[in-house]
Amino acid sequence: MRPIDCLFDLGAARAEGRVLHRLHAISAADLSSFLERLPEPQRTFLSFTGFTAKSSSIALLPPAADGGMEAVLGLGTDESHAPFGALPYGLPAETDWQLVTPGIDAARATLGFCLGAYRFSELKPATSGPARLARVPGVENAVDQAWSIWMGRDLINRPANLLGPEELAAAVVTLAERFSASAEIVEGERLAANYPTIAAVGRGSDRTPRVAILRWAGPGTTEATPLISLCGKGVCFDSGGYDLKPSSGMLRMKKDMGGAAAMMALAAQIMAAGLPVRLVLRVGCVENSVSGHAMRPLDVIRTRSGKTVEIGNTDAEGRLVLCDLLDEAVEEAPELLIDAATLTGAARVALGPELPALFSNSDPWSDAVVAAGQAVHDPVWRLPLWPGYDGWLDSPIADMNNVSSNGFAGAITAALFLQRFVTLSQNWLHIDLYAWNDKSRPAAPEGGEVQTVRSLFRALQDRYNSTA
Incomplete structure (x- = not known):
């Protein structure tokens, strides 16, 4: 009975000075306001790629000034945990991400992320692991x-x-x-x-x-x-x-x-x-x-x-x-x-x-x-x-x-x-x-x-x- 290994401790990562990549989760209704808040290069890039915040869609943004990567997850109109399940293998392998969108239910995101990260690997070990999500307080029941x-x-x-x-x-x-x-x-x-x-x-x-x-x-x-x-x-x-x-x-x-x-x-x-x-x-x-x-x-x-x-x-x-x-x-x-x-x-x-x-x-x-x-x-x-x-x-x-x-x-x-x-x-x-x-x-x-x-x-x- 193996442990959940797709999460990392946010406090420890900050204490170690690790660069954490930023993750946005955006519904279709919030896409316009989100685009307005983005810096011009990122807004232009995201619009050019045709991102519509469709449920489970993922877009990588150009790097931020501090070198950290940013990504956007589309939620569409889906209010379940399911869209977050696309992230572990939709983001670059073995990278660390922090959800930064205000108002997103962290337990919902954590549950979906963990369920999407699951693979049966006892008999055929994976060549690389999934991306990881920061574990924050209040998600214990979801874990x-x-x-x-x-x-x-x-x-x-x-x-x-x-x-x-x-x-x-x-x-x-x-x-x-x-x-x-x-x-x-x-x-x-x-x-x-x-x-x-x-x-x-x-x-x-x-x-x-x-x-x-x-x-x-x-x-x-x-x-x-x-x-x-x-x-x-x-x-x-x-x-x-x-x-x-x-x-x-x-x-x-x-x-x-x-x-x-x-x-x-x-x-x-x-x-x-x-x-x-x-x-x-x-x-x-x-x-x-x-x-x-x-x-x-x-x-x-x-x-x-x-x-x-x-x-x-x-x-x-x-x-x-x-x-x-x-x-x-x-x-x-x-x-x-x-x-x-x-x-x-x-x-x-x-x-x-x-x-x-x-x-x-x-x-x-x-x-x-x-x-x-x-x-x-x-x-x-x-x-x-x-x-x-x-x-x-x-x-x-x-x-x-x-x-x-x-x-x-x-x-x-x-x-x-x-x-x-x-x-x-x-x-x-x-x-x-x-x-x-x-x-x-x-x-x-x-x-x-x-x-x-x-x-x-x-x-x-x-x-x-x-x-x-």
């Missing part, structure tokens, strides 16, 4: 959020041969150590007894499954303090099992632990911010593979709750990983239960890769997360837990099937399956996400992505900081 997303992206991007169930569980332990939380790993016979569906999913792999559990309590908390419970699908590689995916369908299946990465990142943000809550994180770490021991279509599995599930499709394993975790989490009666998973292709068909699906039995919590997503530019879209489709999960020989009897509403029926393991009185949020950027955008480089975490954190922060 913590960026660090958690870097952590999650690294986990998703890591190849499956380097990140199996053992390594993912170990990452939860490392996260716990960073924040002085407790951690436990359940495996072997104990896992088979307590999480039988996770054991069933993992039987086909030589890399045995594990459940990693992190527990943390915020400053000044007691047993009466609200409990937040997080559950993450950590399928380190998904072959589909006997219902084998085509080769094209397997190409990104190292990202099938994206839900676990998201819940780990959310846990990191909660702990870094010291929210006044108790926290439990459960990650089901498993590989869905094919062997003589793997579960078969039409097998029947008894879950932790005692309910039986007929396996209509071995490639619908994520809900099996989550159902035992949810059942255990509900026993502790958390004030809010959240799970996240790269669960269905149907959610991507409905909403595309950039918009995770949200299902919830709580209108207040759902509304809070949707509103928070809009505020922090980390959107989610609510889909219904439509009760009319619940019967599609019926089985003639078990309490339920793990897939519906037809090909419709796959994301909804998957959520309805999980709902069967959540009590009616339990506040519950289920996130069906993609966890990947198909192409690079400012602040969102191609590869693994940690979605919905900032929206969930903002909703939690608004709720619990206001009652602290």
Whole structure:
């Protein structure tokens, strides 16, 4: 879990007498007044190059009198952090920059800059580093959020041969150590007894499954303090099992632990911010593979709750990983239960890769997360837990099937399956996400992505900081 290395300490740089390059961030509405304030040579140059302050556009200006370079970032009409993500690799490599535009939110700029600076470099080190931005007071939360997303992206991007169930569980332990939380790993016979569906999913792999559990309590908390419970699908590689995916369908299946990465990142943000809550994180770490021991279509599995599930499709394993975790989490009666998973292709068909699906039995919590997503530019879209489709999960020989009897509403029926393991009185949020950027955008480089975490954190922060 590497540190954020694209920032530098402004005070130390000044004390060392280093030349700092000046960075302006200008919206389209402010471009005219900005041009009027520039010295004539720079104004003429910028006008001649046709700079219009389009979002994420960058222009280098002629050197200032002291030898320092100046650059302008266009914000367009974009009020998010995203335009700042163009800077780390749009400015000259390994140069140091100070944002000098009055009124710009430093936390917004820092978050966008850090997210844009991310690259997965464990296996192919970069020949040169990104530009660096001065770290100023008041951006601590933005840096913590960026660090958690870097952590999650690294986990998703890591190849499956380097990140199996053992390594993912170990990452939860490392996260716990960073924040002085407790951690436990359940495996072997104990896992088979307590999480039988996770054991069933993992039987086909030589890399045995594990459940990693992190527990943390915020400053000044007691047993009466609200409990937040997080559950993450950590399928380190998904072959589909006997219902084998085509080769094209397997190409990104190292990202099938994206839900676990998201819940780990959310846990990191909660702990870094010291929210006044108790926290439990459960990650089901498993590989869905094919062997003589793997579960078969039409097998029947008894879950932790005692309910039986007929396996209509071995490639619908994520809900099996989550159902035992949810059942255990509900026993502790958390004030809010959240799970996240790269669960269905149907959610991507409905909403595309950039918009995770949200299902919830709580209108207040759902509304809070949707509103928070809009505020922090980390959107989610609510889909219904439509009760009319619940019967599609019926089985003639078990309490339920793990897939519906037809090909419709796959994301909804998957959520309805999980709902069967959540009590009616339990506040519950289920996130069906993609966890990947198909192409690079400012602040969102191609590869693994940690979605919905900032929206969930903002909703939690608004709720619990206001009652602290």
